[in-house]
Amino acid sequence: xxxxxxxxxxxxxxxxxxxxxxxEQKKFFKLMHHLQEGNEGQEHTPNWVDGHVYTIDRVLWFxxxxxxxxxxxxxxxxxxxxxxxx
Numbered sequence: 001x002x003x004x005x006x007x008x009x010x011x012x013x014x015x016x017x018x019x020x021x022x023x024e025q026k027k028f029f030k031l032m033h034h035l036q037e038g039n040e041g042q043e044h045t046p047n048w049v050d051g052h053v054y055t056i057d058r059v060l061w062f063x064x065x066x067x068x069x070x071x072x073x074x075x076x077x078x079x080x081x082x083x084x085x086x
Contacts, residue, residue, distance in 0.1 A: 005065065014064035015056070016072075018082065025056055027084040 012020045019025050033048035046054065060070065073079065 009061060009064055014069045015060060016070055018084070019056070024084060025052055028052075028082070029055075031084050 008014065019028060029048040029052035033051065063069070
């Protein structure tokens with residue numbers, strides 16, 4: 001892998017700022033799992049740890065290695081905010 005690309009992937013700069021810290025990632029995935037409560041027992045519903053690892057370490061890394069990143073939608077719609085708290 002190209003050194004510049006490897007450094008970029010290792011830095012985590014491809015992630016939204018609030019997901020660049022491991023502890024904030026954990027809070028986010030716990031919150032997301034909690035807000036999706038009631039999905040337990042449904043086929044293919046991962047726990048928050050599996051969702052965290054797969055999303056950050058596999059899906060977003062895969063996209064970043066190919067030049068894609070997450071970004072906030074620019075549509076003029078009132079979206080919900082992500083508040084992971086302390």
